[in-house]
Amino acid sequence: MAMLLCGKRANAPFFWEKLNIRLYSLEEVCYVIRKYPLIAVDGLVGEAFADWVGTSGLSDALSKELLEGIRGGESSENLLLTVVQTANYLTMGEIRALSETLTRVRSMKPYDRLRLTGKMYYEAGRLSAAFERFREALCEREKALGHGPDELELAIFQADRADILCDMVAVAMLRFDVPGALKLLDSIGSAGRFRRAEEYRYLITGDAFLSEEDKDALREKKRKLEMKARTTGRAKKVKDLSGGDYVKFASYAGNVLREWKQEYRRTV
Helix, strand or coil: CHHHHCCCCCCCCEEECCCCEEECCHHHHHHHHHHCHHHHCCCCCCHHHHHHHHHCCCCHHHHHHHHHHHHCCCCHHHHHHHHHHHHCCCCHHHHHHHHHHHHHHHCCCHHHHHHHHHHHHHHCCCHHHHHHHHHHHHHHHHHCCCCCCCHHHHHHHHHHHHHHHHHHHHHHHHCCCHHHHHHHHHHHCCCCCCHHHHHHHHHHHCCCCCCHHHHHHHHHHHHHHHHHHHHCHHHHHHHHHHCCCHHHHHHHHHHHHHHHHHHHHCCC
């Protein structure tokens, strides 16, 4: 039965607002679950999804099993595993790894879970959701500090806080929010103590508590990334067309800009 599901494609997609994507097959669903399990566990498989699996012609049996599980109070983790096991798209090793991840997440401290979820949103390009999860992780980390912490506990807290704030800086930089990024860096304090924070500061301002060797390494890394951005993909094609037919160049460049605008809107 499961093998028959491979290759089936729904006429109408399932729209998942958390990632702002349209899913047409169980293979696509399994890929998303495996890649973003902490996002998927938060409501991907609900009654709307189960109904879609049935009405789209993908699997009446799976639709019925999911609906029964949902109405019977089955956990989100088990519902996700039901989908990937039935679809027969992931290997047994991948399913075991997914199961272990979902089990491990249950025992995570709230701030660790929120931060990991934020990283998945960041990887998916959902910057607003990523920033919000990082902000929540920071609040939870501060709550966990307690009263009268000893010196070691305070040092660990400061390192964790700095790392989460740097996660937020990374989001701000991708949103071209330089003032916001610098404000977050300033809130870390202890200048020169947290390397990651100083690296971000140097990339933004050109000034930081780093050795000249470290600065040279960052400049070289930035140069290589800029070169890659200019010489690959759509940016390269725009450059290649710029010296030729103006109409073709203007048309392609305009399409690229529209696509970039749409991609940027999907981050919010």
